[in-house]
Amino acid sequence: MAEIKFGTDGWRSTVDTDFNERNVETVAKAICDYMMKADVPGEGCVVAYDTRAHSRPFADEVAEILSRSGFKAYRTATFCPTPEAAYAVRHLSARGAIMLTASHNPPEYNGIKFIPHFAGPATPEITSEIE
Numbered sequence: 001m002a003e004i005k006f007g008t009d010g011w012r013s014t015v016d017t018d019f020n021e022r023n024v025e026t027v028a029k030a031i032c033d034y035m036m037k038a039d040v041p042g043e044g045c046v047v048a049y050d051t052r053a054h055s056r057p058f059a060d061e062v063a064e065i066l067s068r069s070g071f072k073a074y075r076t077a078t079f080c081p082t083p084e085a086a087y088a089v090r091h092l093s094a095r096g097a098i099m100l101t102a103s104h105n106p107p108e109y110n111g112i113k114f115i116p117h118f119a120g121p122a123t124p125e126i127t128s129e130i131e
Contacts, residue, residue: 004023004026004027004131005131006122006127006128006130006131008103008121009113009114009115009121009122009126009127010099010101010103010111010112010113010114010122010127011027011111011112012102012103012105012109012110012111012112013109013110013111014108014109015052015053015054015108015109015110016054019054019109019110019111021058021061024058024061024062024112025061025065027112027130028061028062028065028066028098028112029065029069030130030131031045031096031098031112031114031130032065032066032069032071033130034114034126034129034130035071035095035096036069036070037129038095038126038129040095040096040116040117041093041095041117042089042093042094042095042096042117043072043092043093043094043095044066044071044072044073044074044092044094044095045066045071045072045073045074045094045095045096045097045098046074046075046076046085046088046089046092046094046096046097046098046115047059047062047063047066047073047074047075047076047097047098047100048075048076048079048080048082048084048085048088048097048098048099048100049076049079049080049099049100049101050079050080050081050082050099050100050101051079052100052101052102052107052109052110053107053110054110055079055100055101055110056079058100058110059075059076059100060075062098062100062112063075066098071095074088074092074094076088082099082101082103082113082115085097085099085115086115086119086120087119089115089116089117089119090119094117095117096114096115096116096117097113097114097115097119098112098113098114098115099112099113099114099115100112101113114126114127114130
């Protein structure tokens with residue numbers, strides 16, 4: 001297993017090497033643990049994804065992990081940009097969002113961003129807790 005380090009409010013890595021089912025599950029469970037411990041308002045968690053390789057099946061996996069952890073998963077019906085996921089957090093009064101995206105990184109990358117309940121970028125304090 002590769003070391004998982006968050007950059008700007010998320011973790012990114014190359015698809016089919018470090019960005020794989022096992023590591024996505026590890027990060028999703030860590031985000032669930034953070035949301036369980038964090039004293040934040042809201043119900044459920046938005047799960048969104050972009051058009052990168054494997055984003056949709058990983059979004060399905062993340063939604064399942066959230067459900068098994070006792071969270072309602074609001075999975076988007078189709079791909080969307082990160083700002084739309086952040087808007088959904090506010091609109092649904094969710095505890096946060098998990099966005100499958102590598103943002104500006106090259107196409108061989110994918111990643112997971114965590115958008116907290118306030119619908120802005122996760123702070124270094126939040127991401128260090130998740131790590």
